[in-house]
Amino acid sequence: MTKFIPVSEPSITQKEIEYVLDAVKSGWVSSIGEYIEKFERKFAEFVGTKYALTTSNGTTGLHLALVTFGIGDGDEVIVPDLTFIATANAVTYTGAKPVFADVDPETWCIDPEDIRRKITSKTKTIIPVHLYGHPADMDAINEIAREYGLFVLEDAAEAHGAGYKGKKVGSLGHAGIFSFYGNKIITTGEGGMVTTNDEKFYERARYLRDQAMSKEKRYWHTDIGFNYRMTNIQAALGLAQLERIEELIEKKRQIFKWYKEYLGDIEGIRLNPEKEWAKNVYWMVCMVMDNDFGITRDELMKKLKEKEIDTRPFFYPISQMSMYNYGVINNVAYKISQVGLNLPSGVNLDKNDVEYICENIRKIIKYRG
Ligand SMILES: Cc1ncc(COP(=O)(O)O)c(C=O)c1O
Numbered sequence: 001m002t003k004f005i006p007v008s009e010p011s012i013t014q015k016e017i018e019y020v021l022d023a024v025k026s027g028w029v030s031s032i033g034e035y036i037e038k039f040e041r042k043f044a045e046f047v048g049t050k051y052a053l054t055t056s057n058g059t060t061g062l063h064l065a066l067v068t069f070g071i072g073d074g075d076e077v078i079v080p081d082l083t084f085i086a087t088a089n090a091v092t093y094t095g096a097k098p099v100f101a102d103v104d105p106e107t108w109c110i111d112p113e114d115i116r117r118k119i120t121s122k123t124k125t126i127i128p129v130h131l132y133g134h135p136a137d138m139d140a141i142n143e144i145a146r147e148y149g150l151f152v153l154e155d156a157a158e159a160h161g162a163g164y165k166g167k168k169v170g171s172l173g174h175a176g177i178f179s180f181y182g183n184k185i186i187t188t189g190e191g192g193m194v195t196t197n198d199e200k201f202y203e204r205a206r207y208l209r210d211q212a213m214s215k216e217k218r219y220w221h222t223d224i225g226f227n228y229r230m231t232n233i234q235a236a237l238g239l240a241q242l243e244r245i246e247e248l249i250e251k252k253r254q255i256f257k258w259y260k261e262y263l264g265d266i267e268g269i270r271l272n273p274e275k276e277w278a279k280n281v282y283w284m285v286c287m288v289m290d291n292d293f294g295i296t297r298d299e300l301m302k303k304l305k306e307k308e309i310d311t312r313p314f315f316y317p318i319s320q321m322s323m324y325n326y327g328v329i330n331n332v333a334y335k336i337s338q339v340g341l342n343l344p345s346g347v348n349l350d351k352n353d354v355e356y357i358c359e360n361i362r363k364i365i366k367y368r369g
Pocket of ligand 1: 083086192
C-alpha cells in the first residue's frame with residue numbers, strides 16, 4: 001500500500017512534549033507564564049527586533065497591528081492580490097478597504113510598481129506578504145512608503161527566518177506579523193506574533209491585545225480592546241519549536257534542493273524563485289506550469305491524489321472573490337494562480353519521498369526529456 005504524503009505536517013519531538021507538559025503541570029495554562037515571556041524574547045532575538053508580542057493567531061496579529069496604527073473607516077490599505085484571505089480580511093475588520101495590487105511575475109510577491117499605481121489620498125498602509133517563504137522587495141516598498149507617509153506591515157505568516165539583504169523579514173517595516181498555524185515553519189497549534197522596533201507601537205498593541213485595561217486601575221478600560229492572547233501552553237510548544245528553527249529551515253531548503261534535482265530540468269516547469277537579495281525558506285515548494293503539458297494544473301493534482309500525493313492549488317486572486325470583486329483584474333496574479341501548485345513540503349519528507357513524488361509528476365505530464 002502506498003503511503004499518503006501530505007502537503008505539510010509538523011515535526012514534534014520530545015522537547016516539544018516536555019515543554020508543553022511542563023507548562024500544563026505548572027498550572028499557568030492561560031496567557032500569563034514563563035513560556036510566553038521566553039517565547040516573545042527569543043522570537044524578537046531571532047527576527048532581530050526589539051519587541052515581539054504573542055497573539056492568538058496570525059489573523060488577529062494583522063488586525064491588532066492595523067488597529068494600533070489607527071487604521072479604520074475611510075482608509076485604504078494596499079495588499080497583494082495573491083495571498084491568503086486573512087491579509088485582506090484583517091483590513092476589512094478595521095472598516096478600511098483592502099486595495100489589491102498585482103504581484104511580480106518572478107517572486108509572486110507584491111509588485112512595487114503596481115503599489116504606486118494603486119495609491120490614492122486614502123491610502124494609509126501597505127501590507128507586503130512574503131509569499132510561500134520568499135521575501136517581497138522591501139527596499140522598493142519602504143521607499144514608496146516614505147514618499148507617501150504610509151505604514152508598512154509585513155505579513156510574514158509564511159516566512160519565518162526568510163532573509164532580505166542580510167536582515168530577517170519581520171524586522172523591515174514598521175511592524176511584522178507571523179503565524180504559527182500547524183502547517184507553518186514553526187507551530188503553536190494556532191498562534192501568531194507581532195514584531196516591531198517601535199516601543200510606542202509595542203506598548204499600544206499590547207494594551208489593545210489585553211482588553212485595553214488601564215495600567216493604573218484594574219478593570220478600568222480606556223478603549224475597546226481585544227482578547228487576542230496566546231496561552232502559556234502554546235508558547236511552550238512555540239519555544240521548543242523556536243529552539244529547533246534553524247534545523248527546520250535547513251530541512252525546508254534541503255527538500256527544495258531535492259525537488260530542484262528531480263524537476264529542475266523540465267522545460268516549462270518553474271519552481272520557487274530565490275532572488276540574489278533573498279534567502280527563501282521554502283515554506284511550500286511551489287511549481288508553476290508555464291508550458292501546456294496537455295494537462296491542467298487541476299488534473300495534475302487529481303492524478304497525484306490518486307497516488308496518495310497531496311497538493312494544494314496556489315491562492316486564488318482575492319479580487320476575484322465576491323466580497324472583494326470591484327472589477328479590478330491583476331493579470332500576473334490571475335495567470336499564476338491558475339497554473340501554480342504547492343507540492344508536499346513537510347519537514348518529515350526524505351529524499352526517497354521527493355523522488356517518488358517527482359517520478360509521478362514526470363509520468364503524469366509525460367515528460368520524456
Ligand atoms: C499570508 C498569510 N497571512 C495571514 C495568515 C493568517 O494566519 P493564521 O492562520 O494564523 O490566522 C496566513 C495563514 O495562515 C497566511 O498564509
